[in-house]
Amino acid sequence: MLRKKSTNGSNVNGAKDSLTAIEARFGEARSRLGSQRQQLVRSILENCEETCFLSSRELARRFAVDAATIVRTAQALGYKGFPDFAADLRKHFVTRITPYTVLKAATQENRSVTDHINHCLDKSLENLNALNVELDRSKVIELAKHIHRARRILVIGVDMAATLAYHFGYGLSTLGFDAEAPIGSEGNLQHKVKILTSKDLLIAISFGQCLRITVETVQQASKHDVPTFGITDSDTTPIARYCDAHFIAAAASPSFLSSYAAPMALINAILVACVHLNPKRSLLQLKPTDKEYLAGSRWYRETKG
Helix, strand or coil: CCCCCCCCCHHHHCHHHHCCHHHHHHHHHHHHCCHHHHHHHHHHHHCHHHHCCCCHHHHHHHCCCCHHHHHHHHHHCCCCCHHHHHHHHHHHHHHHCCHHHHHHHHHCCCCCHHHHHHHHHHHHHHHHHHHHHHCCHHHHHHHHHHHHHCCCEEEEECHHHHHHHHHHHHHHHHCCCCEECCCCCHHHHHHHHHCCCCCCEEEEECCCCCCHHHHHHHHHHHHCCCCEEEEECCCCCHHHHHCCEEEECCCCCCCCCCCCHHHHHHHHHHHHHHHHHCHHHHHHHHHHHHHHHHHCCCCCCCCCC
16 A cells, blocks of 8 residues: 655655765765875766766776776765765766757767667667566565555656557546556646545656656645656656656667666556456456457458458
């Protein structure tokens, strides 16, 4: 069952929210770092679009130091090792990312067009593999149960995330749930949320810095005790902080557009869980479409000449 998060702590509205995890660690450790290490960390953060995907050896070459210095600097910030440092650096980059900075970084790489295509596909596969390894299946089942209990489900996704919201809402509607993925103006979303109650469910989808409209819709729902669930790409995003519970699905991509391979796979997994929690109900809902799929006028048929 979804549980409300407290909104009284400084992690929600306090000053620390403006800092990424790696910036916060740097601020706390600065007095213990020498001037050279401070400058090294600053340079890494200021050039995060170039440094966030480098190994410790590649970072060392980039800043003309040895790899051991990179590792020791990460440890001085409180990280167990370089992988944890690199993970927070990538999250830091996400908060600074724009389509322009991504494309600029990509064009500065010495890659052929084919290499760029391969890199894009590899990144999508990496996101999918991470989801497969890290996804808590019991949490998927818990959300599916909540969907079954909900009187009405509102799926919120804006701009590019609207494609994910539509797919999710359409799938739920096909299974007989009262689900909608509203599109349109900010006012339209606000009016939709106003009629929700504690018996309903709001699912919000947004990544990176998260779109203001989506976050504010979650906040509005929470004020009216509407259960909220988020799909986002980090535990530190506004969607993760303000929703009662959330899933992580990486959307990182070397392209100027996000990769939605992992979020789409996650949504499909949730829909599958909804189906198999009550397969008889699901079959009953889909049975009327069986004849239409086989012989309905909805599908294109070649006419005999």
